[in-house]
Amino acid sequence: MQIIQTENLKPYNTFGLEATSKGLIHILRENDLFEVLLQGLSPLKILGGGSNILITKNIDAYILRNEIKGIEVIEEDENELLVQCGAGEQWHQFVMWSLSNGLAGLENLSLIPGSVGAAPMQNIGAYGVEQKSAFHSLKAIHLETGVRRIFYNEECRFGYRESIFKNEVKDQYFITHVNYILKKKNFTLQLSYGAITDILSQKGILHPTVNDVSEAVMDIRRSKLPDPKLIGNAGSFFKNPVITMSLYNVLIAKYPDMPSYPIDAESIKIPAGWLIEKSGMKGYTNGQIGVHKLQALVLVNYGGGNGSDIYQLALDLQQKVKEMFDISITPEVNLW
Numbered sequence: 056m057q058i059i060q061t062e063n064l065k066p067y068n069t070f071g072l073e074a075t076s077k078g079l080i081h082i083l084r085e086n087d088l089f090e091v092l093l094q095g096l097s098p099l100k101i102l103g104g105g106s107n108i109l110i111t112k113n114i115d116a117y118i119l120r121n122e123i124k125g126i127e128v129i130e131e132d133e134n135e136l137l138v139q140c141g142a143g144e145q146w147h148q149f150v151m152w153s154l155s156n157g158l159a160g161l162e163n164l165s166l167i168p169g170s171v172g173a174a175p176m177q178n179i180g181a182y183g184v185e186q187k188s189a190f191h192s193l194k195a196i197h198l199e200t201g202v203r204r205i206f207y208n209e210e211c212r213f214g215y216r217e218s219i220f221k222n223e224v225k226d227q228y229f230i231t232h233v234n235y236i237l238k239k240k241n242f243t244l245q246l247s248y249g250a251i252t253d254i255l256s257q258k259g260i261l262h263p264t265v266n267d268v269s270e271a272v273m274d275i276r277r278s279k280l281p282d283p284k285l286i287g288n289a290g291s292f293f294k295n296p297v298i299t300m301s302l303y304n305v306l307i308a309k310y311p312d313m314p315s316y317p318i319d320a321e322s323i324k325i326p327a328g329w330l331i332e333k334s335g336m337k338g339y340t341n342g343q344i345g346v347h348k349l350q351a352l353v354l355v356n357y358g359g360g361n362g363s364d365i366y367q368l369a370l371d372l373q374q375k376v377k378e379m380f381d382i383s384i385t386p387e388v389n390l391w
């Protein structure tokens with residue numbers, strides 16, 4: 056185990072923000088982590104692909120970069136398969152592994168950046184599917200005691216971009232492996248997001264396969280989302296707010312074009328990107344940072360920007376949306 060004190064964190068976060076830390080430690084196996092704990096290094100922060108963090112200052116902690124690899128089939132029957140994935144594998148590579156083995160369950164989650172270990176953190180989701188629908192369990196190590204623990208699906212309290220790891224046990228556990236149940240047959244494809252069916256019909260595909268759905272999702276994503284290799288960003292900066300029907304009724308009378316997606320009889324989801332766009336901030340730039348011109352939910356660093364300015368921009372957007380719609384939007388991105 057090596058502690059690299061001089062390493063700039065810029066290559067390790069998709070916003071491309073510069074920062075130092077007390078030291079960067081590559082965790083390739085569980086024993087590297089136990090060595091860190093034995094040495095009593097603290098405080099500790101866990102890093103995967105850095106695609107869901109906003110670094111606003113130099114980090115006064117040791118950064119544990121999760122690089123635990125390996126994909127292993129644990130159990131299998133004629134219908135499904137239980138697979139264990141090292142938390143340091145790239146999520147998209149894991150999805151591609153599942154497709155190349157003819158397995159269903161993760162296809163709508165193609166091309167999401169980041170590591171497998173971070174997927175349960177915010178219960179990643181896209182195009183009508185969340186990772187919790189295939190999630191079986193995960194293995195984690197408690198950072199203070201070194202005790203191993205297994206968390207099963209129900210215990211993770213998965214919600215909309217939420218889990219126990221973002222709340223009750225935040226920063227307490229290092230996730231080392233995640234187990235998923237993937238289907239060999241008897242599965243239903245999730246095509247309810249309009250854009251997927253549009254792309255499939257444009258391609259003349261009447262009976263889509265799992266691979267067709269994955270390719271449709273990748274086509275849509277490539278056409279809309281800025282590639283972090285070219286423009287620094289962390290995907291959607293805010294969660295989509297869920298509001299009451301009474302507020303919705305007031306707003307829809309004023310903004311008849313407002314998109315919405317019912318959650319239940321009393322609540323309804325409004326796309327945060329639409330709220331920001333309507334507030335006039337889509338495409339806004341301030342020096343090296345701004346709001347993306349195609350997707351207002353994505354804040355960007357064009358290069359050389361700093362995290363505290365992006366944070367200030369996020370606060371300004373929250374205030375504008377609150378003033379205009381009386382809706383509070385909350386960050387999905389983790390503030391470091």
Ligand code: FAD
Pocket residue numbers: 069100101102103104105106107108121142167168169170171172173174176177178179180181228229230231280281282283288289290291389
């Ligand atoms: P990091 O940014 O490294 O870490 C995120 C948080 O998880 C941090 O608090 C960190 O401490 C913690 N963490 C990371 N690894 C571990 C671990 N092993 N154990 C314990 N804690 C850990 N998200 C979606 O949900 N859906 C999308 O469609 C989506 N699209 C995106 C598109 C783009 C272009 C970008 C840049 C981001 C997108 N995201 C999306 C957000 C992001 O990719 C996901 O949240 C992803 O799971 C983050 O993984 P990561 O490894 O980069 O996490």
Ligand code: NAP
Pocket residue numbers: 180181182183247248249250279280289290291292295316326328350352387
């Ligand atoms: P979009 O298709 O333009 O739709 C805008 C928003 O409306 C989405 O955020 C989505 O909410 C909601 N929506 C659209 N169709 C819906 C339906 N049929 N049922 C329920 N809700 C619907 O969104 P986009 O920005 O291009 O993103 C597409 C998908 O990828 C979304 O699921 C989005 O969450 C995901 N994504 C996430 C990130 C991230 O960083 N978290 C980044 C890029 C894309 P939901 O977000 O609740 O699905």
